[in-house]
Amino acid sequence: MFTYYLQQGMRSLRRTPVLTGLMVLSIAVGIGASMTTLTVMHLLSGDPLPGRSQHLYYPQVDASPRGEKPRVDPLDMLDYTSAVDLWRDGPAERKALVANSPAKLSAPTSSAPASITPMLSTTADFFPMFQVPMAYGSGWSREDDERRARVAVISWNLNQRLFGGKDSVGQMLRIRDSEVRIVGVLKPWRPAPLYYAVAGGRFSQGDTADFYRAPQDVMMPLFSSLQVNAGNFQQFTCWGLPEQPGHLENSNCVWLQQWVQLDTPAQVSAYERFLQGYVQQQQQLGRISQPELARLSSLMQWLDFNGVVPRDVRLQAWMALAFLGICLFNTVGLLLAKFLRRTSEIGVLRALGATRAMVFQQCLIEAALIGLAGGLGGLLLTAFGLWNIRQQPLAYADMMQLDLTMLGSTLAAAVVTTLLAGLLPALRAARIDPALQIKAL
DSSP, rough: OOHHHHHHHHHHHHHHHHHHHHHHHHHHHHHHHHHHHHHHHHHHHHHTTTGGGGGGGEEEEOSSOOSSSOSSOOOSSBOOOHHHHHHHHOOOOOEEEEEEEEEEETTTTTTTOEEEEEEEOOOOOOOHHTTTOOOEOOOOHHHHHTTOOOOOEHHHHHHHHHHHTOOOTEEEETTTTTTEEEEEEEEEOOSSGGGOOOOOTTTTOGGGGGGGOOOEEEEEEEHHHHTTTTOOOOOSSOOOSSSSSSSSGGBBBBBEEEEEOOOOHHHHHHHHHHHHHHHHHHTTTTTSTTOOOEEEEHHHHHHHHTTTTOHHHHHHHHHHHHHHHHHHHHHHHHHHHHTTTTHHHHHHHHTTTTOOOHHHHHHHHHHHHHHHHHHHHHHHHHHHHHHHHHHHTTTTGGGOOHHHHHHHHHHHHHHHHHHHHHHHHHHHTTOOHHHHHHHHO
């Protein structure tokens, strides 16, 4: 019976090519516009580390003095003393400090000129915590952190530029005036967003596009880079002059981030107790005046707090969904007109024994065929829309690819929404009185 309904639906669509084309175009345009923006939302707001994000946490404490107006949220970064205290003493499986700075680098064995490139200063646990993929070599060890080893991990792109893509482990880099040995080369890696360096919060005026920039080209142990790249680290909120200008270890500013890995609820509870105990201890020492400003956020909570999805993308998504609703409303009208034009045919079918349920099913299958055709057209329009976004000067433009999840969602959305649009017209067609139609023949 389904095959018969399918054949009848195809014949009906071919009999009214103009009306069919209008319905398919309406669905295709609505699906294309909505799925383009929803794909952007999906790519920007998805879990960046599936299976791992629930184990990664971002601790915050605020060592700034209490102002006239108490702060509601802690500062989004840590001062050096707090960061190192938490890193050394925190009861976490893995802990990673993170800081950014520009660095001048070159390779003695390469003809490429020296360049200024972003550098990530971190600690050894960074690589296993964030599952950083390695093409050659590996990250450094915790012992390298402690002894301030002059080692580095470089990106795939930098390795291509300086060493032609060959295994460069053991080669030397010059960062400013210091020689640094390469111990690892990353595979092509494009985390989206750049979750380990997100900061700013809803109280910041920062550009969320920074969350989607490419990863840093070179990574070094934090304590080594404080020596090698001294003076290039950016400090943010400050509440006093440093005791020794240029020494970040003694500055009253925030500029470091820390991530910890907590694999079980018991570990999370233990770390929260440690964090509360730490701020209370520091309050007694007079260094922290607002112990209530201590937070422990999971990776997804931290990304949500920082608003990693740009506001204009959310607005465009709502506008596209509203446009899809208008397209569906037009489709309802076109389907209603199409089905009611066949009242005589439906009346004869009813007189020959077709039930209302049969008429209803045949009309819905015809609507589903329109939805499938509209979905295929919408898929092409979605691909075109994402291609157009990739041509824009956006930090996340290169990420805009239609994955299998959104491909299937596009086709499913087209069929489902068209079926919903066809419910009322199909119901009206099924309620046609056969006696009146036979009498009118």
